Amino acid sequence: MALEKEFHGPNLAYILELHQRYLNDPTSVDEATRKLFREWSPDGTEPTLPTSTLSTSNLLSLTGAVNLAWAIRSYGYLSAKLDPLEDAPPVVRDPLLTLEFHKLQEEDLLNLPAAVLNLPERQVVDENAYQAIESLRSIYCGTIGYDYGHIRIPEERNWLYQTAETGRFRPPQEAVDEKQLLERLTRIEAFELFLHRIYPGKTRFSIEGLDMLIPMLDEIIASASDEKIHAVLMGMAHRGRLNVLAHILQKPYSQILAEFSDPKGRATTWDELGWTGDVKYHMGAYKSLKDKDVEMLVHMPPNPSHLEQVDPVVVGMARAANTKTDAPGPPRYFENESLPIVIHGDASFVGQGIVAETLNFSHVAGYATSGCLHIIANNQLGFTATESESRSSLHASDLAKGFEIPVIHSNADDPIACIEAVRTAFAYRQKFRKDFVINLIGYRRYGHNEGDEPRFTQPVMYQKVDAHPTIRQLWADQLEKDGLIQQGEAEEILQARLKELQEANDQLDAEKALVEPVPQPPPRGAAQKVKTAITLKRLKELNRSLMEFPKDFHLNPKLVRAVERRRTLFDKSDDGKIDWATAEELAFASILEDGTPIRLTGQDSARGTFSQRHAVFYDVENNQPHIPLQTIPQAAAAFEVLNSPLSEAGAIGFEVGYNIMAPERLVIWEAQYGDFINNAQGVLDEFLLSSRAKWGLTPSLVLLLPHGNEGQGPDHSSARIERFLGLAAEINVRIAYPSTAAQYFHLLRRQALLLKTDPLPLVVFTPKGLLRHPLAASSSNDLTTGNWQRVIEDADLPGKKTDVKNLILCSGRIYVDLLTSPLRKEHTDSAIARVEQLYPLPKQELEELWAQYPNLERLIWVQEEPLNMGAWNYLRPRLRQLMEDRLPLHYVGRPESSSPAEGSSTLYRINQQLLIEHAFKLESQARTSSVVKERG
C-alpha cells in the first residue's frame, strides 16, 4: 500500500499500527493524532490516495520524527554531559541525533502531535513532537546517559526506557532529602580535608571527585533493607576505600586515625601466628544493622592491591549467602538473601580480565547471584594513564554490554542523576535479578595518591581540577539558590564536622584505638587427633546407596560393568579394589553423612576430566542427570558438583569467596590439569596463602591439582609443587601428594573434620597416573582403620632393615615407578619411603623413619620434576637440618630446566627410566637426569 512505499525505517510498524488503531476506532488515539490522520485521509478510510494528496512531506516528517526519537533513546548518551570537568557536552558526532539526518525542520515537528512518538505517560505532557523531542533530549542527553540499546529482551528494554522517561526515581516523583545530602557530602569532604591537613602527602586514595559514591551506597543499603535483604557484600579497591570504611561501615574515626599514626606498640605476633597485617586501605570490615526488625550484615572483605581480584570473591560470597545446604540433596537457593556490590576502577574494569570472568558468572548455574550492582568509580585516569592509553572502547563500562548488562553513565557532580542511577539499578536488579553497571564519571582531586604530582602528566586536566569547586560546594550553592539553606550555613556544617574530627584526633590514644584482627592459633595437635576411619558397615551401606539408581534409569552401556563392579565391591574380598575415584566418592558420602555440605567445582568435574568420577550419570534416553551423592538416604547435608566456566583466577576467586562466607562447608576446586592453576597465581598469593597473615582470614578451600610427569608435554605435567612450597610458611596451608586411594580418603575426611577447629587451605596434588593404578588402590581395611599418614615407610622391604644403606625418599606418582622397577628387588640395600605431606613437613615422622635403619649411609631424594622444580629446593635445607648433617643427601631427578617436562613422549620414557636407574645406582648422567651429592 502507499504508506509502506513511503515509509521505511525501524518505526514504520509503529506508525502503521497507530494508523490501524485509528481506522478501527478513531477514539483510540489522542485528538492531535486523530487530526493528523484525518488530514491524510479525510474520508476516514485507508489512505490509498495518490501520495500527492497524502502529503508526502507529512509522512516523511512523521517517520523522521519517530526515527529521531528512537535514535535519541539509543544513542543520546553519546552526547550527554557526563564529564564534570567539561562545561559543555561532547560535540554530537553521530548524525542520527540530528534533525538534518532525518530530513526534518523544526517546523515539521511543531506540526506533529507528541503522541506519535510513543512516549510513556509523564508528569509534563508535551503538546507537539518538537516539545517531545526536546524533552527526550533533556532526558537522554543530560547529566545521565542511559546506555540500553544493547538489551535484547523487550520486557527489560521497555522497563528501562519507561523508567528513564517517566522520571519515576527522581524528584519530584521520588524525593531526595537535599539537606541530608548536604550533611553527608560535608562529612565525606571533611574527612578527606582533615586527613590531608594532618597527614599531608600520606597515601589515602581520597574519594574527592567521586564523593557521590557514598550517598549512592547509602541509598542502595537503605533499599536493600526495605527489601529485607540480609547481607550486603561489597568489594572495592583502594580509591575512596577509607571514606567508605568510615561512613558506610562505620569504622570509628579513632581507629582510622590510629592506623595513620601507626603507633610503635602495635601487636607484633609474627613469630607465633604469622601476622603481618596490611596497609589501612586494604583492610575489610563489617557491620550489623537492624532496621524495622530486619537484620542486615554489611560486609566488605579485605582487598589486595591486585586490582579487581576481589570481584569474584564478592560474588562467591553472595552465592554462599544465598544458598542453604543444611538438608540433603542439591543446595537450596534463595534469591533475596544477599546483594553483592562491586566498585571498580575505570582503568582496571576494562584492563583486568578477571572482571570479564566475573561478569560471565552472572547467569551460570551454581554461580549466579540474582544480580550484582557494579559501580565504576571513574576518575578518568589510571595512575597517570589517560583513557586512550587504557582502553580501546569509548566508555570504561563497554565490556558489560557483551553480557547484556544495562549501563547508566552518571555525571558525579549531579547528585540527582547519581541517586536516580542507583535507584534504577537496584529496582532493575530486584525485578529482573540481573547485574547492572553504573559508570560514575568524576575526577581525581589529587594525584594517584596524595604524594603524587598529577601535573607532570595531566597539566591541562589539573588546571581544570584546581579551578573546580567540590561537589559539596556546588550542592550547597544550589540549596542556597533554592532557598533551602541560609547563606553561610554550609560553611558552618563543614566547620562542625572538621571540629568533630579534630576532637577525635585530640583524644586519640593510638595504641588503644588500634584494632587488629590477629588470628587465634588452632588448638594444639587438632589435626592429629581427628579420626578419619569409618566402620566397614558404614562403608558398605554408603556404597550400596551410591549404586542405587532411580527406577527406569537408562545407564550408559559403557558404564554398566563399572557400576556393577562397584555395586559388588564389598561382596567378596575387596583387597586392593578401591580405586581413587571410589575412595573419593565414599569419602564424600561419609562427609555428607557427618552433616558437612560439599561443593565441588572445576572444569568438567562432574564427570571428571579423566572419566574417573561420574559424580553425575546421564540417562542415555532423555539426558536426565542422576547425582548419587544427592540421593543417598544417609546424607545429612547438601552436595553440589558443577562444571565451572573455563576460568582460572575468576573461578578460584569465586570459591575463595564462597569459602570465606560459608567456612563450615567443604569447598573444593579442581583443576583440569594442575598447571591450569597458573593464571590464578595472584588470587592464591593474596587470598589463600597470605590472607591470614595480612587480614586474619582463615580460608579452608581445597585445591585438587592433577600432577605427574607422564609424557604429555610441558603443559599437562606439573601443578607447580615448587610454587606452593615457596609460599608455605607459618602453617598457612597443608600441601599433600597422596599415593593411595585410602590416603586420599583420609585426607578429604580430615579436611572436613578440621573445618571448624583448625581450618587451613588444602592443596592436593592428585596423581593422574594413579587414578586406576592397582598399586594405588586400597582395601576396605585401609579405609576402616588408621588415619592420614604424613609419611609412609617401606612396609615391603626386599631385604632386612639392617641391610638398608640407602633411604630413598619420594612423593606421589614416582613411587610406583620405583616400586615396579626390576631394580627394586636387586637392591636390598635400598628402602623407599613416601613423604605424603610436604607441608607442614612431618619432621617427627621423618626422624622416626631413618632411625629404623641402623646402617643407613645416605638419604636420596627422588623426584620426576626438574632440579629447579618439585619439592627438592624446599626439602633440601630442611632435610639437612633434620639430619643435622650426619648423612649425605643426594638428589635424583631431571636436571635444571626452564620447561617443566619433555614434549616428546619417547624422550620422556628414556629419561624416566634413567632416573629410576640413578635412584638405585646413584650414577650421574647430567644430560638426562641429575644426581647431586650434598655435603654430609
Ligand SMILES: Cc1ncc(C[n+]2csc(CCOP(=O)(O)OP(=O)(O)O)c2C)c(N)n1
Ligand atoms: C594489577 C595491578 N596493576 C597495577 C597496579 C598499580 N596501580 C594501582 S592503582 C592503578 C591505577 C588504577 O586505575 P583505575 O582502575 O582507574 O583506578 P583509580 O586508581 O584511578 O581509582 C595502578 C596502575 C595494581 N595495583 N594492580
